[in-house]
Amino acid sequence: MIRFDSVAKRYPPGIDALAEISFQVEPGELVIVSGHSGAGKSTLLKLIAAIETPTAGTVLVNGQNVGALRSSAIPYLRRNLGLVFQDQKLLFDRNAFENVMLPLAIAGFAPKEAARRVRAALDKVGLLAREKAMPIALSGGEQQRLAIARAVVGRPSLLLADEPTAYLDPETARTVADIFIDFYRVGVTVLLATYDEALFLPRGARRLGLDHGRMTS
Numbered sequence: 001m002i003r004f005d006s007v008a009k010r011y012p013p014g015i016d017a018l019a020e021i022s023f024q025v026e027p028g029e030l031v032i033v034s035g036h037s038g039a040g041k042s043t044l045l046k047l048i049a050a051i052e053t054p055t056a057g058t059v060l061v062n063g064q065n066v067g068a069l070r071s072s073a074i075p076y077l078r079r080n081l082g083l084v085f086q087d088q089k090l091l092f093d094r095n096a097f098e099n100v101m102l103p104l105a106i107a108g109f110a111p112k113e114a115a116r117r118v119r120a121a122l123d124k125v126g127l128l129a130r131e132k133a134m135p136i137a138l139s140g141g142e143q144q145r146l147a148i149a150r151a152v153v154g155r156p157s158l159l160l161a162d163e164p165t166a167y168l169d170p171e172t173a174r175t176v177a178d179i180f181i182d183f184y185r186v187g188v189t190v191l192l193a194t195y196d197e198a199l200f201l202p203r204g205a206r207r208l209g210l211d212h213g214r215m216t217s
């Protein structure tokens, strides 16, 4: 499903964020990307989502060379991806239901089917009773669960998350981690970057370690 072949990423003016990265992820795997701050974890996820392009090597997602995609093809790639990234902010002037509805509205879903899917996604993250709440009225953990609902409402086969438990207390972090583990258990491929790898190690999960942009495991 994902394959990196000798991938490097250099940001201007010459910061080597990743070098010589090669690995493969099979459908249905849970892969924990770990490493110190600045190790290249976010960059690795951004290359998969075509937010960044590699400076060397190839990144294949479902057989597509995502680094070489035309910008018009990127929305089709993203339709199959769920992204829980720090910079994919919730819309604070829309309620919980509307935030999760947005990707389906953009994809042109019929309103009734879209509403059904939105409620199913809110239910999965335990927020069905809060569908009318504005994000500001939600706790940090609830906001993170809402971001997950928005990421999965299009039923992606691949879920990417960057530090999804950052800034959460241990109990809330456990709840959020369990949501990702549940998606893994129903067959979704999950790749996530975290400092807190102990939260995410169900049987079968794999660790991909980075150190200064190079793979350590």
Ligand SMILES: Nc1ncnc2c1ncn2[C@@H]1O[C@H](COP(=O)(O)OP(=O)(O)OP(=O)(O)O)[C@@H](O)[C@H]1O
Residues within 6 Å of the ligand: 011, 012, 015, 016, 017, 035, 036, 037, 038, 039, 040, 041, 042, 043, 044, 193
């Ligand atoms: N847009 C950018 N422009 C220039 N340098 C960048 C950019 N994004 C990341 N970097 C640099 O690339 C390196 C890897 O960054 P990256 O964000 O991938 O690491 P990370 O492991 O996710 O770190 P953190 O855990 O702190 O988020 C760092 O040295 C960072 O400063």
